[in-house]
Amino acid sequence: MKYLWISVICCVILTEISRCQAANLTFPSNFSIGAATASYQIEGAWNTSDKGENVWDWFTHNYPDSIADGSNGDVACDSYNQYEVDVALLKNMGVDFYRFSISWSRVLPNGFANEVSEDGIQYYKNLSQLLIANDIEPVVTLYHWDHPEILEELGGWTNELMVTWYADYARIIFEELGPYVKRFITINEPTSYCLNGYNATRFAPAKILENMGHYICIHNTLKAHATAYHIYDDEFRATQNGEVGLVAYCRGWVSGDNVTDETIEQYFLFNCGWVVHPIFAGDYPEIMKTRIANISALEGYPFSRLPEFSDDWVEYINGTADFFGLNYYTSRLPVFDSDEDLGIYTIDSGVIENVNSSWSVGASDWLYVVPEGLGNLLQMIRDTYSNPPVWIMENGYSDEGESDDYDRISYYYDHLSVVLSAINDDGCNIEGYTIWSLLDNFEWADGYTKLFGVHQVDFDSSNRTRSTKLSATWWQDVLSTRELQAVPTANSTRR
Numbered sequence: 056m057k058y059l060w061i062s063v064i065c066c067v068i069l070t071e072i073s074r075c076q077a078a079n080l081t082f083p084s085n086f087s088i089g090a091a092t093a094s095y096q097i098e099g100a101w102n103t104s105d106k107g108e109n110v111w112d113w114f115t116h117n118y119p120d121s122i123a124d125g126s127n128g129d130v131a132c133d134s135y136n137q138y139e140v141d142v143a144l145l146k147n148m149g150v151d152f153y154r155f156s157i158s159w160s161r162v163l164p165n166g167f168a169n170e171v172s173e174d175g176i177q178y179y180k181n182l183s184q185l186l187i188a189n190d191i192e193p194v195v196t197l198y199h200w201d202h203p204e205i206l207e208e209l210g211g212w213t214n215e216l217m218v219t220w221y222a223d224y225a226r227i228i229f230e231e232l233g234p235y236v237k238r239f240i241t242i243n244e245p246t247s248y249c250l251n252g253y254n255a256t257r258f259a260p261a262k263i264l265e266n267m268g269h270y271i272c273i274h275n276t277l278k279a280h281a282t283a284y285h286i287y288d289d290e291f292r293a294t295q296n297g298e299v300g301l302v303a304y305c306r307g308w309v310s311g312d313n314v315t316d317e318t319i320e321q322y323f324l325f326n327c328g329w330v331v332h333p334i335f336a337g338d339y340p341e342i343m344k345t346r347i348a349n350i351s352a353l354e355g356y357p358f359s360r361l362p363e364f365s366d367d368w369v370e371y372i373n374g375t376a377d378f379f380g381l382n383y384y385t386s387r388l389p390v391f392d393s394d395e396d397l398g399i400y401t402i403d404s405g406v407i408e409n410v411n412s413s414w415s416v417g418a419s420d421w422l423y424v425v426p427e428g429l430g431n432l433l434q435m436i437r438d439t440y441s442n443p444p445v446w447i448m449e450n451g452y453s454d455e456g457e458s459d460d461y462d463r464i465s466y467y468y469d470h471l472s473v474v475l476s477a478i479n480d481d482g483c484n485i486e487g488y489t490i491w492s493l494l495d496n497f498e499w500a501d502g503y504t505k506l507f508g509v510h511q512v513d514f515d516s517s518n519r520t521r522s523t524k525l526s527a528t529w530w531q532d533v534l535s536t537r538e539l540q541a542v543p544t545a546n547s548t549r550r
C-alpha cells in the first residue's frame with residue numbers, strides 16, 4: 056500500500072513536471088516567427104537595369120583576395136530573378152514574416168534622391184505584394200551594409216552629410232513601400248560595418264582610420280537612424296501606422312573565471328550599449344565617454360576619439376525606436392584587460408573576450424554556441440531599458456552546407472528554449488524571432504564557405520536551384536504546431 060501511494064505521488068509529480076515543460080515549449084499566440092536575408096547576400100543582378108555600384112560590388116571586384124573563396128555577390132542566390140521561388144519556400148515553411156533588405160543603389164542608382172529607378176522600386180513592390188498575397192508580412196531593412204559606392208567616395212559614414220543622403224533615401228522607401236510594409240528596420244548592425252569596414256579591412260569599405268573611423272561611423276549612423284525615425288513620425292506614421300526600429304548586434308556572456316558584475320556591465324555597454332544606449336536611454340554610456348576621453352588624452356589627442364552629441368542630438372535620438380531589434384549569435388567570457396594594471400591602455404573597452412574551450416563552435420570561427428548567454432543578454436536588456444518589446448531579428452548557425460543539418464537544428468532548439476524561458480519565467484517582452492537565414496548565401500568575407508541557410512542553394516547551377524535541408528522541415532513542424540519540436544536523430548529523420 057505504501058508503495059502504491061509513493062508511485063501515485065511520483066506519477067502526479069512527473070505529470071506536473073511534463074505539463075510544465077510542455078507549457079514552456081509552446082509559443083505565445085501573438086509571437087511572430089520569420090526568416091531573414093539581405094540584399095547583397097542573395098539578390099545578385101549586380102548591374103541589371105540601372106542599378107548603381109555599391110561598396111560591396113566595389114570591394115569584392117577590386118579586392119577578391121579579401122574574400123575567403125575570391126567570390127562575390129554578382130549572382131549570389133539570384134533572388135532578383137528567383138524571388139517567387141523564395142516566397143514559395145517561405146510559404147511552405149509557414150513563417151509569419153520575411154525580413155529582407157533593400158539595395159540602396161538599386162533604388163537610387165547614383166546614390167541621391169534626384170533619380171529613382173523604376174525597375175528597382177518595382178522589384179521591392181512586387182516582392183512585398185507577393186508576400187502579402189501569401190499571408191507573409193514583409194519586414195524591410197533599409198540598410199544592410201551596401202550603400203552606393205559614390206557616397207563612399209564622398210566619405211561614406213565618416214561624412215556627416217551621409218545623414219541627409221540616408222534620410223532622403225529613407226523617405227522614398229517609406230513613401231513607396233509603406234503602404235505594404237508595417238515594420239521597418241532603419242539599419243542593420245551598425246557595429247559590424249563600422250568596426251569591420253572603418254577600423255579594419257574585413258568588410259567594405261575596408262578603411263583603417265586612425266582608430267576613430269568606427270566611432271565617427273556609429274555617430275553618423277545614429278543621427279541617420281534618428282532622422283529617418285522622425286521622418287516616419289512626422290510624415291508617414293499617421294497614414295501608415297507601422298513600426299520603425301534599428302537592429303543591434305549584441306554578444307552575450309556567461310559566468311566564468313574573473314567574470315564579475317562589473318566586467319559584464321562594461322562589456323555590455325561597450326558592445327551593445329554603444330549603439331542602443333543613445334536610442335533607449337539617451338547619449339552614449341557614461342563609461343564609454345569617460346574611458347575613451349581618458350585614453351585619448353593619454354594618447355595626446357586634444358579631443359576624445361569618441362565624438363560628442365550636442366544636447367539637441369541627445370534629445371533627438373533618444374526614444375527613436377518602436378521596438379528593440381536584436382541580432383544574437385554568440386557569447387564570450389568578459390574579463391578585465393590585465394595590461395591596465397601595468398598602465399597600458401590598448402583596448403578602449405578595457406575588456407577582453409575569453410572563450411571556454413568546451414564550447415562547440417560553428418563553421419564561422421567566431422560562432423561559439425552559448426545559448427545561456429542569450430538569456431543573460433535578454434535579462435540585461437529588460438533591466439537596463441525598461442523591458443522594451445524585443446524582436447530577435449537574426450539568430451542562426453553556420454556549417455559547410457550539409458543538408459542533414461542536425462547541429463543547426465540543435466542550435467535553434469537550444470536558443471528557442473532560452474527565448475521561451477525568458478518570456479515565461481523571466482518576464483522578458485519578446486515579440487518576435489527571426490531565422491538567419493532562409494537561404495545559403497554570400498557570407499561577406501567568408502564568401503560561400505560558411506553557410507547559414509535552412510535551404511541549400513546550388514551555386515553551380517545557372518538558376519541557383521534551392522533544396523530543403525532537414526532544418527527547414529523541422530521549422531515547418533515548429534511553425535505548424537507553434538511548439539518547439541524535439542531535435543531529430545539520424546534514425547528518426549523524416550523528409
Ligand code: PNW
Nearest residue numbers: 093243244247382384421449491498507
Ligand atoms: C550578421 N561576428 O553579421 C549579419 O547581419 C548577416 O548579414 C550575416 O550573414 C550573419 O550575421 C552571419 O554572420 C554578423 O563577428 C557579423 O560576431 C559579425 C559577427 C556576427 C554576425
